[in-house]
Amino acid sequence: MNEQNEKAKLNILVFTAHPDDHVSCSGTLLKLKKLGFEINECLFTKGESSGLFKDGQFSAGIDPITLAEVRSKEFAAASKLFGTKEVYFLNQPNHGIQKSLELYKTIVGIIRKVKPFVVFMHGANDYNEDHTQVYDSCLSALRMAANPQFLELGQRFRVPIALCFDGLFLSNAQVIVDVTDEQDAKQKILDCYKSQTPKDSMGYKVDGAIATYRGYQRSVINSLGKSGQAAEGFSIPDKFPLAGDELIGLISKLN
Helix, strand or coil, X not given: CCHHHHHHCCEEEEEECCCCHHHHHHHHHHHHHHCCCEEEEEECCCCCXXXXXXXXXXXXXXXXXXXXXXXXXXXXXXXXHHCCCEEEECCCCCCCCCCCHHHHHHHHHHHHHHCCCEEEECCCCCCCHHXXXXXXHHHHHHHHHHCCXXXXXXXXXXXXXXXXXXXXXXXXXXXXXXXXXXXXXXXXXXXXXXXCCXXXXXXXXXXXXXXXXXXXXXXXXXXXXXXXXCEEEEECXXXXXXXXXXXXXXXXXHC
């Protein structure tokens, strides 16, 4: 395998509906970053209609332009901490993402350009309509990207691994990643989003509780109880199995 293709194997592509959604998989992203993976993100909306915390109170009905500016600055600060290589902004309407052929094709083009080894995205059982629309759109695009259609968008590419990160309703995770060593860095990323999850807010506490719960599961799964205090859970998208041979090949090279 030539050097260019080998480097392409170390790309990550994260699909998120809103600017702070990558917090759910941030520990795993940071862990992979340490191994040499490059992070790319595809952000569907600017989060312009969600409201924000001000003076300890959550306020709705904020001017969309103002809110988009606030959340874009927070996202930029978090992306800097991640060391994100490139961000693709789709400028879809917050609370209004709709599946369409044009949206599928846009995602296919990004997948074929980035050629990620791992894709992270929202899950099918998420509570948020934007999140489930992103899941459905990305799942269709993953399949399209691997097929000989829309070749004007680039050479066909089959993503080896796609994983859905936790939402508020936890998935039946098939993959759990210990992120205890990444917790301090993950906390700094979460702290970027003061308009959405300020310290001592319910959302801030829930994020920590989920990490603790997944950490407990991780210690139970390996029967050793030594996996640490925090973890992140992931499910495998429906009818898009992992490419185990490519995963084994990558593991052999990393070792």
